Each structure stands twice: as structure tokens, then as C-alpha cells.
Amino acid sequence: MLAGIKHYTSVTFEYLKLSILTVFEYPANMIGWLISNPLQFIVGFATIQFVVKEFGDIAGWNYGQLAFLYGLAIISHALSMIFFVQGWFMGYAVLEGDFDRYMLRPMNVLYQFCFTQFNLIGITDLIPGICVFVYGCVQVDFVFNLRNVLALLAILVGATFIRGGVYIAIGSSSFWTKSIVDFGGYTQEFFDKTTMYPLSMYPESVQFLLTYIIPIGWVSFYPAADLMGMSGDVFMPGAAPLVSMAAGALVFAVAAVIFYAGLKRYESAGN
């Protein structure tokens, strides 16, 4: 068991090294995204400010609280881009027979699919995320004590696994449809709309769905509310980080089950 973990860790580091080398091979690419991604989120957030200034708040959330929520959402988006973006492109892997390689190697297939390439371009999303989040922290007087930092880490781990699980579950549909559908656009749009704005602005049916069925509410909305002491009647004060972690583990486990069920139907590229 221990030897297994050691083996997987060393392989992960080797692949991480390779990913870093790839970035340095094509620096222009990275620089392009370094401009484009921060711009998208920061301009997006600035335009929300114009509206909030006019109206005062959105569903009871003022501008500082919104910045906190928006920043937290972008940071977990960035992390999910680094580790799990492959889920968006699973259709290509299925149709082009990439899984042949993974299945022949003596390692877990899902592990290989997720961690044999790191999308370091995701780091360019971290920058606007941290900027907006720090701005929000200052606005709401968020205290960085040990308890809060641990809670934040737990939330980010949970949120990243919730997102990653959803990407992989959706991507696994390619095993059945056998078609290349680029899920990235829809998935990002959906997550953006549900994690960057207070969930409470949506109808109760949507809130219920995103709290209990597809627990996207635990990516940023409930944890942010909890950290700012705004917990409502959905969870106990202070419990949100733990629920996020649990939701992340659960979503990812369900995604793994779907993934392996799909993999049974995998029939290579046939050439």
C-alpha cells in the first residue's frame, strides 16, 4: 500500500515536470492566456460593480460579499482547470483511442487520465481569482486566523473535486454517445452562473437541485456565506467547509463509478 502511494507520487512528479517543460517550450501561448484570462474575470467583475452600485445589493449580498464569493469561485475554477480540464475533452480521448495506452499501463486508468497532464495554463485563472478574493476579504474584514485558513483550504479541495467530478461525469457520456462534444463551454457557463452569484437569487427549485442533487452550491455559495457568518437554515454555522469536502468526495466517487461503467463500453479507435 505504502509502496503504491510512493510509486504514484513519484510518477505524478515526473508528469508535473513534463508539464512545466511543455509550458517553457511554448511561452507565447502562456503569455497570451496570461492576458486573456485575468482580463475576462476582472472586467466581468467590474461591470457587476456598476450594477450593484446602482441597486445596492443582489439578493441581500453587498459588493464586498459578492467579491468574496466571486473570487472564491474563480480560485476553485482555476484549480479545477489545472487538474481536471481533461474531462471537458473526453470525447476526443474516446474517439481517438487514447484509452488504449492508459489501459495497457499498470496504473489506475482514472488516475492516468487526470494526472498524466497538468494544465498549467490554469494558473492564469488563479491570478484574477486571488486579486478579486483579496479585495473581497478586505471589504468584509475577513480575518486570516488558523481556523479560517484551514476552512478555506478544505473548501478549495472540496470545490475542486466537486467541479472535477462533474467534468468527468459529463465527459464520460462520450463513452455512450461516441461523439466529440466539447463540453467546456456549457460546463463553464453553468458553473460561472451558479458559483459566482448568490444562489439565493434563483428560484427555490433550482436552489434545491444545486444544494442536494448536484451540490454545486457547496463550491462557493454556502462556504462563502459561512465564512462571512451569513449562514441561513441549510447548514449549521461553521459546518460548510466539512460539507464541501464531503460533497467533493461524494461527487468524485459517483463520477468514478460512471467513468468505469463507461470504460467497459470503450472499444478503441478501430484502425
Next chain:
Amino acid sequence: MNIRKNVTAYFYVYKIRIQKSLAYHYDVYGNILMQCIIMFAAAFFWRALYAGETMVQGVEAEQMYIYTVVSTAMSVFFMNDVEQRVMRSVEKGTIAVEMLKPINLYGIFFFEDLGKLTALFCQNLIPILLIGSLFIAVPKPASGLAFLLFLVSLVMAYLIHWLLAACFSMWAFVTINMSPLLQVKKHLIRLLSGSIIPLWFFPDWLASVLNCLPFVYIYQLPLDIYIGKEEMSNILPRLGIQAIWVVVLFVLFSVLQKNALKKVMIQGG
């Protein structure tokens, strides 16, 4: 004689592109889904904001819902392929063959995009309007005249957007990977053209800067006319400026085209 031959050729390109769109309908459901997410999220966003307010900046909640539905439907007009098309052709080197054809290269791309638009009109625009009318608001124009002027403005908006895209696509001749650049342009247009958040909420200094750029003539002006936000006496001068932008961008496009096609870098072959 020559003109007639060209017209037949362009019409053929147009027809083929419609047929291609009708054959690959996987994208269609995806697009409808995506636009519905955007439309519903925006509608709930405004609903949450307007809770307890009747009129903000001279606009009622109902008008904002119409704004949202029409803006989403309009986005169908701005799903051009010209940039991707040029990028792919340069990457693969097929641009060389396409340049040999006896009709204008960008003429082909324009008619391809028109063909795609025609297909999307039925596949995308009508479903979005139906869904929007059922669940958000029936998009009634402010008046019959407003609707007519909206159509005029929409045609010019289409041309502005297409010409901007065509000018941008020429980057592909000099740089290989322009995806990030296209993303920047896409997001700037989305955020600064009034497609989601209307310009009247922007700070005055920013609004006046944006009024000097072509972006606001893509979404904001047609939408203002549609919901009746602007007085008739203000609309005509703004339509005039929109027309000037069409001409300016066309001239820019023609100049760029002449230079860019000389510099095409063909890969492989």
C-alpha cells in the same frame, strides 16, 4: 457576365454552408442549452436586483427582461466562423488552394457565415425566442417603428461585427496561435457592448469612452431602440454613427486584406 458568375458561385457557397449546418445538428442543442443558461441567469439576476424597485435609470424590470431575451436571441447573429476558418486554413495550408479560386477569399467566408446564420435562424433563434417568451417575457418591441429601426440597426450591427472579425482573422497570417487573442476580443465584446449589462449603468467616463468605440453599435444601440430606451430624435444620429462605423471598418478591412494576402505564410504543403 462576370458578376453573374460570381453571384452564382457565392450563392453556391451559401447553400452548401446551410446544408452543412443542417447535417451537423449536435452543436445546435448545445448552443440552445448554453444560451438558455445565459438567458435565465441574466433574467434572475435582474429579478433579484429589481426586487423592491420599479424603475431604475428610466427602465422598468419588464423592459430589462425583454432586453435579456432579445440580447440572447441577437447573439445568434454574432456566431461567425471567419476567424476560426482562416486560422484552420492557415494551419493546414489549405489557404493556398482557397486563394487560387477565382472569387474573393473573404467573399467565400462571408457567404459561408450568412449560410450558417440562415440555418441558425431556424435552429437557434426561434427556439430561444419561444423559450424566452414562455418563461421570461414576451419580447414586444416598443413600437412598430422601433421594430423596423431595430432591424436596420441589426443589419449594420451584423456587418460591424463581421468586419471586425474579418480584420482580426488576418492576424492568423502572421501569428500561428491566436486563440487567446480571440478570447480577449470575445470577452471584451460581450462585456463592453451592453450584451449583458447595459451601458447606462457604467460610470460616465467609461460610457463616453465606449461610445467612441464600435462595440456599443453591436448590441447596445439595437437593444436601446427595441425596448424604447432612446427618444426617436436621438436614435437617428446614432444610426448615422453606426453607418459610419460600417464604412470605416469596411475601408480598414479592404486595406488589411490587400496587405495580408501578400504575406501569407503557408505551412507544410
